Amino acid sequence: MSETSLTKEPEDASHATEDLVVLDSVNKHFGALHVLQDINLTIKRGEVVVVIGPSGSGKSTLCRSINRLETIDAGTITIDGDPLPSEGRELARLRADVGMVFQSFNLFAHKTVLENVMLGPIKVRKEDKAEVETRARALLDRVGVGNQADKYPAQLSGGQQQRVAIARALAMQPKVMLFDEPTSALDPEMINEVLEVMQQLAAEGMTMVVVTHEMGFARSAANRVVFMADGRIVEEADPHQFFDNPRSDRAKDFLSKILAH
């Protein structure tokens, strides 16, 4: 493992507040469906928050609203003290600080793996190409796909593509990483290789918001589990407490269904 720095050190201590992502009474509707209802959630620097819940509970929408891939109807979202801008250059700059990993990988299909990882730093941050390439190759080595750098995404397995997607997000040296069901589109035998990369990232102190159905990951890597149902945060707890001793009936019901067999 190379020693590429993944987490951005806070430049000055005065600016570095503990709360990195703050959602305050966030509401969103899809037509008649009230998909996010009064969401209040604070994510501290270095914290790993796993969001779980049944399908349609709004957890993906919550994750996507943090970098405004979904707009919200009411409430505020602040990232590192700055409120989320609505449009334009400010929004693009903020998104550059928020890494995102999608369920369907979304690697740029017409670019090679290496180009995928290098694109953001070169085009958004205007960094030096040679430096970016060195960093990109180190990142690809880290996630275990260094030897695939010159291939196109379609030539890689799902697990490899998702690891490239993680490297692509990390190349921007983000303050926080969002994972929107990163293993849900993967064949079972590829899930672990992705989870291992995420585990390692969590252990290094990256701030992460992970929407997932992987309860094992939630148990071992999360600092906190957020359980959502019907657009609301029903329960927030330490993972051991949540899995061993859920308080709400909704969570008990959910856990009984997924852990029964």
Place this chain on the structure above:
Amino acid sequence: MFEFLDLERYDLFGAFWVTVQLTFYSALGSLIWGTVLAAMRVSPVPIMRAFGTAYVHLFRNTPLTLIILACSQGLYFTLQFDMGTGGDPEPLGFRLAVLGFVAYTATFVCEALRSGINTVPVGQAEAARALGLNFSQVLRLIVLPQAFRSVVAPLANVLIALTKNTTIASAIGVAEAAALMKVMIENEAQLLPIAAIFAFGFIVLVLPMGLFLGWLSKRVAVKR
């Protein structure tokens, strides 16, 4: 049968060369203007979308002959817009014709490209936005390159149609193939052989285009 074909008297190759040039410049212009129109039609700015939509509907639904005549009669004779030629009829007619072809053909390029944009999965643009790319970067670096690759075949159709449409330039006196054909029919009264010569000339121009672009469309297709 073809003894009337006196190449000293009738500059057949010269006429087809003008056709080739008309096609080349019009294709280049349409590709650029059509791409700009497509960008307008998918842009987040309402006034740009409205302009793009209005333009496409207006020009796509107007007969090409009318557009070419309007360029000549309206732009030059009425508005005295000589396109930097100083009124010299030969380059003037050519440039006015190219302008008309670009104005018209760009609408078809735009619509082909827009259907290509629809083939690019929405996740591609989302991933690009999530990296912090702005709208124009998302379009230029991610969406359009993939859209173009998926519409090479429909753009080949547009190019083939354009090549044949250039015959309309004869309406404003551009000395391309169809203009020469009219002269030859007038002088020689050999309708079928003359028509056959010009039909063959267009096949020679268009067939390789279709074959090449068909091959290219397979080659550049994005694998998903």
